[in-house]
Amino acid sequence: MNRIKFSILFLFIGFSAFAQTSAEVPEAAASAGWSLSITEILVIVALIFAALSLWVTIILYRTFKLIYEEQKNPKPYHIAEKVQKLEYDEWKKQQKKTLSVWDKLLSLKPIEQEKDLEIPHSYDGIKELNNPIPAWFNILFYGTLIFAAGYLYYYHVGGYGQRQDDEYATEMAKADEEKRKFLAKSATSVDENTVKVDESQIAVGKGLFDANCVACHGEHGEGLVGPNLTDEYWLHGGSIKDIFKSIKYGIPEKGMVSWEKNMSSANISAVANYILSLQGTKPANAKAPQGVKYEPEQEATAEPDPKN
Numbered sequence: 001m002n003r004i005k006f007s008i009l010f011l012f013i014g015f016s017a018f019a020q021t022s023a024e025v026p027e028a029a030a031s032a033g034w035s036l037s038i039t040e041i042l043v044i045v046a047l048i049f050a051a052l053s054l055w056v057t058i059i060l061y062r063t064f065k066l067i068y069e070e071q072k073n074p075k076p077y078h079i080a081e082k083v084q085k086l087e088y089d090e091w092k093k094q095q096k097k098t099l100s101v102w103d104k105l106l107s108l109k110p111i112e113q114e115k116d117l118e119i120p121h122s123y124d125g126i127k128e129l130n131n132p133i134p135a136w137f138n139i140l141f142y143g144t145l146i147f148a149a150g151y152l153y154y155y156h157v158g159g160y161g162q163r164q165d166d167e168y169a170t171e172m173a174k175a176d177e178e179k180r181k182f183l184a185k186s187a188t189s190v191d192e193n194t195v196k197v198d199e200s201q202i203a204v205g206k207g208l209f210d211a212n213c214v215a216c217h218g219e220h221g222e223g224l225v226g227p228n229l230t231d232e233y234w235l236h237g238g239s240i241k242d243i244f245k246s247i248k249y250g251i252p253e254k255g256m257v258s259w260e261k262n263m264s265s266a267n268i269s270a271v272a273n274y275i276l277s278l279q280g281t282k283p284a285n286a287k288a289p290q291g292v293k294y295e296p297e298q299e300a301t302a303e304p305d306p307k308n
């Protein structure tokens, strides 16, 4: 016993020594994030080792105790009693009767109890047994009655719920409303082929530009990370359609975000119109022109071609 006490004490002294060294370097551990410092690993190893030694010690202690007690006071081996052989019928009688799930569900009684179930009357020598209906069946049955009463009241007497045909009408009305909204939306939606120069959109576009684009294109479109949007030089074309496309799809490989998912097409059209309105504003600190000069006349002459 003393030996165990000593070994446990020894382990605790060792452990507290480790704990002290780990307390001295808390910053190093904290800065390392999840990775463990050597001291922490040592502490964990020591803890595991301590737990293992404790376990081994306890097992050894129990073993020695058993051997010691056995030597002091030897116990003879247990001699098994002779097993008596039974006839099958006798054995069967000794077995306890258990009802199967099926029997329980149908509240069936074993045939031996038939005498208790007999109703004390007989007609022409025919006797009756009292086999009551199982409780679950009655609950189900009366449950349907109660449900029916509630249903009748809710739908037919009180008129709280909608009946099938009314429900159908409501659903159809809802669908019609959704369809109308969808059509209205798609009618106003624009893409790079239908976008138009429209000065009424400039104010809305300015708000959108100030909120989303100034970080890269400057407060007045003079250019920062992104190019100057106020000059006549464009990297990706200066028509309203080109600008719409640049904004919608972005130029991801050059750091210009695609706005398709974060802006409605109407908003993209508005901000494109705002950018066009910046042409020739010559803001301070304007970035040097990039790309090629855009000549609106080119398009004007080029456009009628397909119609001819």
Ligand code: HEC
Residues within 6 Å of the ligand: 208, 209, 212, 213, 214, 215, 216, 217, 225, 226, 227, 229, 233, 234, 235, 236, 237, 243, 246, 247, 251, 254, 255, 256, 257, 259, 271, 272, 275, 290, 291
């Ligand atoms: C993360 C920075 C960043 C943001 C935010 C940003 N852009 Fe850009 N944009 C760029 C860069 C970089 C380019 C140049 C791409 C290139 O070199 O091809 C560019 C190019 C463009 C062009 C094409 C210019 C040309 O010369 O053809 C347009 C138009 C444009 N941006 C509009 C916008 C609009 C409108 C917004 C806000 C909805 C916006 N950008 C937000 C970085 C950005």
